[in-house]
Amino acid sequence: MRLLRGIYEGPGSHGILRVVASMHDVWAVLRALPSEGYFQALHGAWTRSGEPAPVSVSPVWEKSAGSREPGDVDRDLAAVVRRHPRTEAVVLARSEAALLAGEPTPVVTLPENETGRSPELVTCEWERVGMGEAEASDLALADIVRAHARPAEKSATPTVNVFGPPVFGPGAEAEYDEVERMLSLLGIEVNARVPLGASAAHLRRLPRAWANVLLYRETGDAATLYLQDKFGTPRVTTPMIGAASTGAVLRSIGELCGLDQGKARRAVWSELATTAKLPWYARLQPPETFRGRRVAIFGDFTYTLGLGYALAREVGLEVGACGTYLTHLERDFLFHASTFTDEAFVADDPERVADRLKNSEPDLLIGTYFEEEIADSLGIPFLPFCPPVLRHPFVQQPLMGYRGSSLLADALEDALRRPKQERSEEENAPPTGLPWTDEALDDLEEIPAFLRGRTRRLAEERARAVRSGEVTRKILESSRD
Amino acid sequence: MTILNESGVPDVLSPLAAARSLPARLPGALVMIVGTRTEAYLAQTLSAALSPDAARDPLHYMILDTDKPPEQGQMASRVIETCAGVSNLRIVFLISGRSAEMMSVDVRFEARVAARRLELPVMVLDPDPDPRSRSCLSTSLEDRALAALVEVCRESAPDRKPASVPASKRGGFLGGFLGRDRAPDSGVRRSPVVLLGTSRGAAVDLSADLRRVGVEVSGSVPAIEPSSGSVAGEMPPIGEGTVVAPLDPHLTAACRTAEGRGAKVVRTLSPIGVDGTARFIQDVAAAVGISVSEMGRAREAWESLDPLRNRIRGKRVFLAGDTGFELALARFLADAGALVIEVGTPRLERRAMSSDLHSLGAGVDVVESPDGWGQIGRIDAARPDVVICSQGLYIPLVSRGHLCRTSLDLRRIGIHGYEGARRVLDLLVQTFERAEALDALDL
Known part of the structure; x- marks a missing residue:
């Protein structure tokens, strides 16, 4: 039992639905209570594509004997194929309530679709209560790939598969576009984009590619590992954020595709001269812009680490704290993050995250939509670069690749334009520096431990605001209203 | 029908x-x-x-x-x-x-x-539906929250003689208002009326309307003007002798809880639309023994709505249904001259909705537990002038060229009472006007 003020990740079923809703010809049946319908509304609000999500609900409810109404999972799975005859795969996702109800995995033969084949059925048997969205999306994509990928000759000219973020990822489509643009400079074609925009035909021809470019490890790790083990397709896994990492990825791809080194180098140079502005920004700015300035980053795995590397190495900011909420990737995250910060952490409780980030005394905060409030309270700039995000603009911008590096440069320029403000003596006092009266301390003791940090902070802020030298019981009370 | x-x-x-x-x-x-x-x-x-x-x-x-x-x-x-x-x-x-x-x-x-x-x-x-009714409404949680508040209300007032309570000691906006309005010689003991509804604006408007016809409203759940005291203290007592008037037909759990306490729940039209509001006021007044006619007020309201009605007349409306107020809204729109093609309702509580059902026009189809995908097909076939639908259907329908408003839009403007009726028509007229303006653009 955990008490939280917010959750970063949705349930496993949400991860599966995100993967399915990214693709064509694949349909998901969400087995859930009638009160758990939400995906169409969220999909509509966030993608604004106009297309309904390929998701239907199979409600868990008491059915009268012999009734043909929805609610029978076998029949609901088959109904998808009859209603949507182009479907080539049906994926079953179960909400946690459905999992708790303990239904057996359905064994059903789906009717034939319009091509005369029975669609693949992916039942996601590994789903369990408490599993997070990212882990489930990874496993679901691997299952869908496994169901479709067929041995094939490598393509005559070099091609790669791009494994990127699923739908709802910030700027997801723009990330794929940017990578495809850069690959075209090397003369490499994209064999398939997975999962966003992939059709069953794309999935079947995945093994034709010479390499897999893993942009978003959260969702593509297991699938690319499967393709590596089964078909020997090598993968490139460096997060493509910042000019240095992008260059490294392009060189690796060039090598895997047998390009001569000169070609990759020329492409990189040409991009550095024209498109990639982050290195140029870092050179143009006087060193004082960055000296002693600390950034705190919190989010998923890819964006957080990618930004950490780029800001620490290419820009020269000090990464005061870097964390992720993806607890299932804890070991890998800490390993990578330790290369650029001493303050790497894994936490999925927004209160704890807030404490860690605030204690690092950052000058700039990059995070998910949860962290915006922290930046507001510290009065520092905030960049919402890590998922989950609430804003889904019509015009998407990449953060990966060379164009992404320029976007990052622009954002940094805005955020760091004001010279570092030397904190006044009052502000310079350590956050716990104000004395507390005994009475106020007694009251603080009564507040549960997990809320105490926040309460202490608010009370001290309040005391400073009213120019009191100490935190009294009255100030503590008023800060909690 | x-x-x-x-x-x-x-x-x-x-x-x-x-x-x-x-x-x-x-x-x-x-x-x-x-x-x-x-x-x-x-x-x-x-x-x-x-x-x-x-x-x-x-x-x-x-x-x-x-x-x-x-x-x-x-x-x-x-x-x-x-x-x-x-x-x-x-x-x-x-x-x-x-x-x-x-x-x-x-x-x-x-x-x-x-x-x-x-x-x-x-x-x-x-938040989950009761296994018997199965389908749930997007408003189910509010219904349950109101039911819980009814449970928290005191069973009966410590002193039922309101005249003995000085106006200054009665909490909140209503207390003061009632104290001033009460005729000093009204010695008749009438059942206090409690309004039950999630919209604060609706409770304010309708209690004013009821007071106008001489009905004593002892308060609403939730309280209109919460004070800093206890929740139970600021809400009216509900128990035997209380008349509970639900503002929405979907408040079934809350009504059941009130009935369980011995309160009398008024089953009438929901106060949505002109005739609905008039019948609601008349029937609530009748439940406390006051005979009033709202005919005159209703006629006035209709007359004032004439310019808006002219814009609505003949428009074909499809209500996909997710909140439970669609039947009442359809009834009003049909009265205002629109042609209602279909009213979907995930759950049809016949007892709570019988009055609204009976007053629907003959040509209206009510679809219980409609299938979302099936509705998209029917809307495509019928090409209504406007669709009132859930959030999930909104964007897919707009992308198919239908003019849509979500039930959330309607709830935001407040659809109850005479003024609510105006706001509903106004919202639809504005929707049509905007669509016409956008269609006129040469893109």
Whole structure:
């Protein structure tokens, strides 16, 4: 039992639905209570594509004997194929309530679709209560790939598969576009984009590619590992954020595709001269812009680490704290993050995250939509670069690749334009520096431990605001209203 | 009128989406979701995605672990600890549905323990539909919250002679108002009327209308003007002799709870639209023994709506249905001259909705448990002038060229009472005007 003020990740079923809703010809049946319908509304609000999500609900409810109404999972799975005859795969996702109800995995033969084949059925048997969205999306994509990928000759000219973020990822489509643009400079074609925009035909021809470019490890790790083990397709896994990492990825791809080194180098140079502005920004700015300035980053795995590397190495900011909420990737995250910060952490409780980030005394905060409030309270700039995000603009911008590096440069320029403000003596006092009266301390003791940090902070802020030298019981009370 | 049960899966937004608005509507309420990650995610994300202007997350989430179910009393202790960090707390809602039950966690027991120790009402709200009615409405959680508030109300007033209470001592806006308005010689003891509804504006408007015809409104649930006292203290007593008037037809759980306490629930048209409001006022007055005719007021209201009606007349309307007020709204739109093609309702509570059903025109099809996908097909075939639908159908329908408004849009403007009727027509007229302006553009 955990008490939280917010959750970063949705349930496993949400991860599966995100993967399915990214693709064509694949349909998901969400087995859930009638009160758990939400995906169409969220999909509509966030993608604004106009297309309904390929998701239907199979409600868990008491059915009268012999009734043909929805609610029978076998029949609901088959109904998808009859209603949507182009479907080539049906994926079953179960909400946690459905999992708790303990239904057996359905064994059903789906009717034939319009091509005369029975669609693949992916039942996601590994789903369990408490599993997070990212882990489930990874496993679901691997299952869908496994169901479709067929041995094939490598393509005559070099091609790669791009494994990127699923739908709802910030700027997801723009990330794929940017990578495809850069690959075209090397003369490499994209064999398939997975999962966003992939059709069953794309999935079947995945093994034709010479390499897999893993942009978003959260969702593509297991699938690319499967393709590596089964078909020997090598993968490139460096997060493509910042000019240095992008260059490294392009060189690796060039090598895997047998390009001569000169070609990759020329492409990189040409991009550095024209498109990639982050290195140029870092050179143009006087060193004082960055000296002693600390950034705190919190989010998923890819964006957080990618930004950490780029800001620490290419820009020269000090990464005061870097964390992720993806607890299932804890070991890998800490390993990578330790290369650029001493303050790497894994936490999925927004209160704890807030404490860690605030204690690092950052000058700039990059995070998910949860962290915006922290930046507001510290009065520092905030960049919402890590998922989950609430804003889904019509015009998407990449953060990966060379164009992404320029976007990052622009954002940094805005955020760091004001010279570092030397904190006044009052502000310079350590956050716990104000004395507390005994009475106020007694009251603080009564507040549960997990809320105490926040309460202490608010009370001290309040005391400073009213120019009191100490935190009294009255100030503590008023800060909690 | 034909009623067809399509036995489909309607597109209904999870009632959990309303969880975040509870603390805003009920100041002094702490809301905690008790259950799985799914429930927490829906409560948190849906309202953040659909109403980004909503207040920063005011909810608390207690995520249960299947491997380690909490020991008895442990959850109550955590609730108490959380409450210790909040000042001016007056009521605690634990939103907990089937998942906690399936994990064998007795949330109601924990709520009772916490309530005893906190000396505050701690109420459990179940967002899942009752297994008998199965289909749920996006407004189910609000219904359950009102039911919980009814439970918290005092059973009866300590002193039923209102004239003996000085106006200055009666709490809140209504108290003062009633004190002033009451005729000194009204010695007749009448049943106090309590309005039940989620919209504060509706309660204010309709209590003014009822007072105009001489009906004593003892208050509303939730209270119109919450004070800093206890929740029970500011809400009117509900018990034997109270007449409860629900403002919405979908408040079935709240009405059942009131009836369980011996209160009389007025079954009449919902106060949506001109005739609905008039009948509501007449029937509520009749329930407390006052005979009034709202004919004149209704005629005036219709006359003032004439310019708007002219724009609505003949327009073909399709109501897909997710909140439960669609029947009443369809009835009003038909009266205003629109042609209602279909009214979908995920759940048809015949008893609560019988008056609204009977007053629907003959040519209207009511579809119970409509299938969301089936509705898209029917809308494509019928090409209505406007569709009133759930959030999930909105964008797909707009992309197919249909003019749409969501039920959430209507709830935001407030559809109750005579003024609500104007706002509904106005919203539709504006929708048509905007569509015409956009269609006229040469893109």
